[in-house]
Amino acid sequence: MKKNEQKLMQARADMFKALGHPARLAMVIALGEQSLCVCELQKIVESDISTVSKHLSVLRSAGLVESDKQGKQVFYSLRLPCTLGFVRCVDKALAERGY
Amino acid sequence: MKKNEQKLMQARADMFKALGHPARLAMVIALGEQSLCVCELQKIVESDISTVSKHLSVLRSAGLVESDKQGKQVFYSLRLPCTLGFVRCVDKALAERGY
DNA sequence: CATATACTTGGTCGTTTTGTCAAACATCAA
DNA sequence: TTGATGTTTGACAAAACGACCAAGTATATG
Numbered sequence: 152m153k154k155n156e157q158k159l160m161q162a163r164a165d166m167f168k169a170l171g172h173p174a175r176l177a178m179v180i181a182l183g184e185q186s187l188c189v190c191e192l193q194k195i196v197e198s199d200i201s202t203v204s205k206h207l208s209v210l211r212s213a214g215l216v217e218s219d220k221q222g223k224q225v226f227y228s229l230r231l232p233c234t235l236g237f238v239r240c241v242d243k244a245l246a247e248r249g250y
Numbered sequence: 251m252k253k254n255e256q257k258l259m260q261a262r263a264d265m266f267k268a269l270g271h272p273a274r275l276a277m278v279i280a281l282g283e284q285s286l287c288v289c290e291l292q293k294i295v296e297s298d299i300s301t302v303s304k305h306l307s308v309l310r311s312a313g314l315v316e317s318d319k320q321g322k323q324v325f326y327s328l329r330l331p332c333t334l335g336f337v338r339c340v341d342k343a344l345a346e347r348g349y
Numbered sequence: 350c351a352t353a354t355a356c357t358t359g360g361t362c363g364t365t366t367t368g369t370c371a372a373a374c375a376t377c378a379a
Numbered sequence: 380t381t382g383a384t385g386t387t388t389g390a391c392a393a394a395a396c397g398a399c400c401a402a403g404t405a406t407a408t409g
Contacts, residue, residue, distance in 0.1 A: 152276065152296060159349055160272040166340050167275065171267025172367090173259040177251065189386060197251060202368055204387055209366095214343060223376045223385050233339035240332035241265050242258075244313060250258050271397085288356060301398055303357055322355045322406045 169213035170234065174198060175206045178227075182216060183235045186228040268312035269333065273297060274305045277326075281315060282334045285327040 152160070170176050174196040181187060181195050193203045207227055210216045215234065219226045229235075242250075251259070269275050273295040280286060280294050292302045306326055309315045314333065318325045341349075 152294065157272065159344070160276050162344055162349060163337060163340050164270050164272045164275045166343075167266050168270025171263050171270045173256065173263040176263045176266060177259050190384095195251065199369060200386070201370080201388080205367085208387080214347065220375090220386095225386060231339065231343055233336060236339075237332060237336035238262060240330065240335075241262050244330055245258065245261055248313065250261055273397095289354095298399060299356070300358080300400080304397085307357080319356095319405090324356060 166213050166215065166231075169209050169215055172206065172209075174203070175210055176238075178203075178206065179210065179215060179229060179234055180238060182227060182229040183232065186219070186226045188221075188224040188226050190224065192227065264312045265314060265330075268308050268314055271305065271308075273302070274309055275337075277302075277305065278309065278314060278328060278333055279337060281326060281328040282331065285318070285325045287323040287325050289323070291326065 170179060177196055178187075178192050181192065187195075189200065189203060189207065192207070193200050196203060196206075198206075207216065207218070210227075211218060215229070215231050216227045217230050219228065269278060276295055277286075277291050280291065286294075288299065288302060288306065291306070292299050295302060295305075297305075306315065306317070309326075310317060314328070314330050315326045316329050318327065
């Protein structure tokens with residue numbers, strides 16, 4: 152594999168990796184419906200607020216979500232809606248295995 | 251989040267996580283073309299054969315690929331072709347950022 | 350049977366990721 | 380300004396990951 156091809160593959164993999172955590176994936180799926188502030192996202196994943204914030208920063212570095220400060224709240228929104236399409240396909244596969 | 255919902259989210263995340271490594275992703279993309287034996291996959295990722303084998307076992311546990319022993323070779327094939335669709339979407343997003 | 354080939358598994362070790370706490374920061378309201 | 384609220388950041392320990400080597404299993408072949 153050539154060097155620039157490796158870099159591209161790494162960049163792609165980083166996106167998948169960011170989604171490879173149940174809390175982060177749950178937040179991304181929730182953001183598929185609407186933008187949400189950190190406090191609302193925390194209710195979804197039920198973790199320490201600092202943990203939630205760090206997960207969000209992982210998603211943001213990967214370019215999957217973007218943040219928008221409104222007053223003292225920060226709203227996150229989904230930048231890559233096609234993620235949801237893949238989740239649906241994954242769900243179909245999981246359903247075949249009894250999920 | 252309820253317990254079974256958490257399990258589902260974990261299973262989904264495991265799929266993403268399995269794809270979150272450049273070697274594994276490269277192999278999955280290659281398998282999108284055709285089934286390949288471990289030896290051919292090794293040529294693609296250029297790692298130790300034992301490393302390749304372990305990566306493949308991660309992909310298999312996640313349900314992304316399946317294996318089929320033919321003689322002394324083991325052929326792997328892609329179980330979730332929709333993965334490639336998401337890769338294309340990721341590539342579009344990466345392209346917008348200069349890749 | 351003995352050997353070679355194709356692959357998997359176990360062990361080790363350095364690196365990365367996670368979660369938590371405390372502290373910092375930003376914004377609003379009294 | 381002071382305090383309350385919402386979020387981020389730094390530090391640190393525990394856990395998971397990734398790569399390599401060695402050893403193990405399975406299958407074909409001489």
